[in-house]
Amino acid sequence: MFSRLFSLFSTPAPTPPPADVHIVPCTGMDLSSRRFVVTTGFIIDARLDPKKLEASLLMLVERKFPRAGARLAHRNGVYEFHIPHAFDARTPAVAFTAEDHPEPYASPARPWIEHLCDSSAREPWICDLVALDPYLRSDSCPKTLEAFLVPNTPLVHVHVTVFDDLTFVGVTSSHIVLDAVHWRGWFKLGVFSTFSFIVRFMLRIWRDPEEVGKFVRMPKVFLEERKRLITEELQAEGSSEWVSSSDVLLAWWFKTSYSHRTDSAPLHIHLPIDLRDKRIFPGPSGTGAISTPYINNAVSGIPIPPIPVNAFKTASLRDLALRFRRSIKAYNADLPGIAADVRWRCANPLAALFPCPPGAEYLVATNWRAARFGALDFSGAIATAEGEGEKQKRKARVLFLVPMATSGKKRPMRGSGAVLMEDENTIWMSQIRGAKDWEVVRKAGGVQFL
Structure with missing residues (x-):
């Protein structure tokens, strides 16, 4: 009895480290989205051989990137990556499962995806997310x-x-192993402000409870024409400023999806950014960029100066695109500030931060274009029928990318969006909003809904 009572007040003995793994502690930059599990789904325009794909993947992880074969542990109150010293059948580098359907995909019993592969439209449009979880x-x-x-x-x-x-x-x-939500431009609120933020956020959910994700298709010819017009305007004014196609894409999206608003609520926009090429990390030869494989998160965020939502109706596409470009330029020039951000987050791994103050709105706009998912080549894993020669093989390309996120509890995802991928004709985005909000955007008529 006394031993049990004593155990309630004693400190448990620390768990020793496993002997057969390399341990990398998680940092504060890894933990902000730890509750989320993320699936990145690729639709590929060929029949692949699962055995070839599995063998190639295992070889890649075992020989080139063993960090991708890590396990996640929570030892002595600290999250850690445990990287096995060796992989085998009992300790596989990745978990791999496969299902084979010896028939074409198209069927009334399966979700329709033909519209996702159509590159003929020259105007943007919006469609529902496709439920492909079982595949x-x-x-x-x-x-x-x-x-x-x-x-x-x-x-x-x-x-x-x-x-x-x-x-x-x-x-x-797990989102712990993926670059997660950033923190610059986020707010550490006091007790009353935190309560106010939560109440206002829950009120928005109560008024528009159903979250709906949609795909946004942007034809490159449409986007490049608008970028060309902005560039010509700047050159005619003798300006040395410029905008990227991603700046114009974001400007178009926010102008299109917020021009119906008549209230003046401030909108806080956050742009996640990879820090690996920033010369802020200590190394043997001084401070520099990350040049070796790195398992921890290395992402921050660029805060765009808040914009009243009713300003999108009158703001020009050029001025909005320049607002993004100037913010990105100012952020990249502030290396001491970026380094200070990283130090603070690592010192405060579980500090609760909020994307905007009470009474404001926010949107986190991720951009995956640099990942070049549309350029991935799966040709080496194409299934080859018996007797087929190598010359008969064709290139296997990614038709589409499907993002999914889950967690143990239902967590609000509205206020998030991403540029998913691009091919030679199209850039794809995903956006999550309330169902009523989407309906107002549709009725505004700024973009076609399928």
């Missing part, structure tokens, strides 16, 4: 942080679903 995640795939903490659970799970004409490849991992 991108197996039943054994972890869906919560706790599931990834089960001993010897790989941080990367790959599920492949093969049809005669298409292959679905879903790559699932």
Whole structure:
């Protein structure tokens, strides 16, 4: 009895480190989105051989990038990456599952995706997200942080679903191993401000409870024409300023989706940015960029000066694009400030930050164009029929990218969006808003809804 009572007040003995792994502690930059599990789904325009794909993937991780074979652990109150010293059948580099359907994908029983592969439209349009979960995640795939903490659970799970004409490849991992939400421009609120933020946010959800994700298709010819007009205006004025196609894309999206608003609520826009090329990290030869494989998160965020939502109706596309470009330029020039941000977050890993103050709104706009998902080549894994020669093989390309996120509890995702991928004709985005909000955007008529 006394031993049990004593145990309530004693400090448990620390758990010793495993002997067969290399341990990398998680930093404050890894933990902000730790509750989310993310699946990145690829739709590929060919029948792939799952065995070839698995063999190539295992070889890549084991020989080139063993950090991708890490496990997640929570030891002595600290989250850690445990990288096995060696991989084998009992300790696989990744978890791999596959299903084979010896028939074409198109069927009344399956979600329609032909519109996602059509590159003929020259005007932007919006459509619903496609429910492809069964083809991108197996039943054994972890869906919560706790599931990834089960001993010897790989941080990367790959599920492949093969049809005669298409292959679905879903790559699932904990958000801890992916670059997560940033912090510059976010707010550390006091007790009353925190209460006010939560009440206002919950009131918005009560008024518009159903969250809906949609895809936004942007033809490159449409985007480049608007960029050309802005560039010509700047040159005619003798200005040395310039804008990128991503600046114009964001400017178009915010102008299109907020021009119906008549209130003056400030909108705080956050642009996540990769820090790996920033010369702020200590190394053997001084401060520099990250030049070696690195498992921890290395992302911050560029805060755009708040804009009253009713200003989007009258603001020009040029002025909005320049607002993004100037903010990016100012951020990149402030290396001491970026380094201070990183130090603060690592020192305060679980500090609660808010994307805007009470009474304001926010949107986190991620851009994955630099990942070049549309340029991935899966040709080496194409299924070859018996007797077929190598010359008969064709290139296997990514038709579309499908993002998914889950957590143990239902968490609001509105106020988030991403530029997903691009090919030679199209740039794709995803956006999450309330169903009523989407309906108002549709009625405003600024963009076509399918």
